[in-house]
Structure formats: structure tokens, C-alpha cells
Amino acid sequence: xxxxxxxxxxxxxxxxxxxxxxxxxxxxxxxxxxxxxxxxxxxxxxxxxxxxxxxxxxxxxxxxxxxxxxxxxxxxxxxxxxxxxxxxxxxxxxxxxxxxxxxxxxxxxxxxxxxxxxxxxxxxxxxxxxxxxxxxxxxxxxxxxxxxxxxxxxxxxxxxxxxxxxxxxxxxxxxxxxxxxxxxxxxxxxxxx
Numbered sequence: 198x199x200x201x202x203x204x205x206x207x208x209x210x211x212x213x214x215x216x217x218x219x220x221x222x223x224x225x226x227x228x229x230x231x232x233x234x235x236x237x238x239x240x241x242x243x244x245x246x247x248x249x250x251x252x253x254x255x256x257x258x259x260x261x262x263x264x265x266x267x268x269x270x271x272x273x274x275x276x277x278x279x280x281x282x283x284x285x286x287x288x289x290x291x292x293x294x295x296x297x298x299x300x301x302x303x304x305x306x307x308x309x310x311x312x313x314x315x316x317x318x319x320x321x322x323x324x325x326x327x328x329x330x331x332x333x334x335x336x337x338x339x340x341x342x343x344x345x346x347x348x349x350x351x352x353x354x355x356x357x358x359x360x361x362x363x364x365x366x367x368x369x370x371x372x373x374x375x376x377x378x379x380x381x382x383x384x385x386x387x388x389x390x
Contacts, residue, residue, distance in 0.1 A: 201273055208271050212264055212348050214329060219261060226274075230256065230281045237289055247292055256284045258384040262332045263375050267347025332378050340374040343367055 210218030234249045234256075260281060263269060271277050333341060339360075346356045353364035360367060 204274050204277075205272060208264070208277075209350075211261070212267060214265055222277075223257070226277060226281060227253070227257075229278065230285055233282050234285050234289065237286070240293065252285060252288045252292070255288055255384055256281060258328060258382075259284060259379055262329060262379055262382070262384065265329055265348060266332075266336075266344035266371065266375055267349075268372060268375055328382070328384075331382060332375075335378045335381055336374055340371065343371045343374075347371060 207218055207221060211222055231249060231253050234252045238247070238249050238252070260269075264271075269280065271280070333344075336344060343356060343360065346359065347353075351359075353368045357364045357367050362370075
């Protein structure tokens, strides 16, 4: 595990949108998160229509959108692992609860329509700066300002003083905006993170 300072530096670089830092994060923490997902995806109906890579890709996409907007305060690697595991858990539960999954019959056309494609690889999420641009474009000017201040490392108190309101109020405003954007982009079904 990296030292706390090198970890904070990695998160700062990821937050700044550095592709190399995103790849480092993927290399260091990806295998453990993928293993967590594979171990928990045991139900045949779930594995028939969904691949562990799909969950992993969705978790990473959601994480990168939110971390670049400054939503997460991560000071140590264990916090990141707990966050990514929690996000993965929620994604698996969200998919398992989908009515189409619960009621799909083995020969149903719906099952074949929803089979996980092999075209996309989780590493494409890391290389896809377009996703972050799409996320930023969907934020209002005020939401972009909050995300920018947060990504610059400002605390919620500082942001509230600069923009008006309370620290909790601006934090919730940004969280709701990111929930909305992630839903619009199809990378967040539940808003649990």
C-alpha cells in the first residue's frame, strides 16, 4: 500500500483528470474490487445477463465522475477500498432487484437483448475523458462552480462562504447534481454512493 502522502497525491492527480493517475489507481485497486464483484455475483440469473466487468466499469465510471467533482474526501487507501466495495455492492443489489431480471424466462427475447456485451473493457473508462466532459456539460454553471471549487481542494465551509449558504447545503447541492448527472449518463441507478 502506498504511503498516505503518495495516496493523497494520487487522488489529487485523479481529481485533476490525469489519465496516468487514473490508470495507476486502476492498476493498484482494480484487482481487489473485481475480485469482490466476482465473488458476490453468484446467482445464475444475474450472471446470465450481466458480467462482473459491467459492474466494475459502472463503479469506476461513477467514481471518476464524482471524484473529479470533489465529492469524496479520501486520505488513505483503506477509505478508497471501502468506498469502491460499497459502490460495487450497491450496483450488484440494484441490478439484482430489477424486475426484468427477476421475471426473465430462460428463452425470453428480453434476456438475449440484455446480455452483457464484450466490446467494452473497464480500461476504456479510464481512457474516456469524454465521459467526464459529458458529466461537466450536464452540470449547471452554479454546479460546475461548486465542483470546480471542491476539485481545487476547498473545504465545504470555504465554498459556502464564497457561494453563500451552509457547508451542508452546498455539499448536498453538489451531491444531488452528481446523482442526477450519473443517472442521466446511465452510470448510477441508485444514488447510494
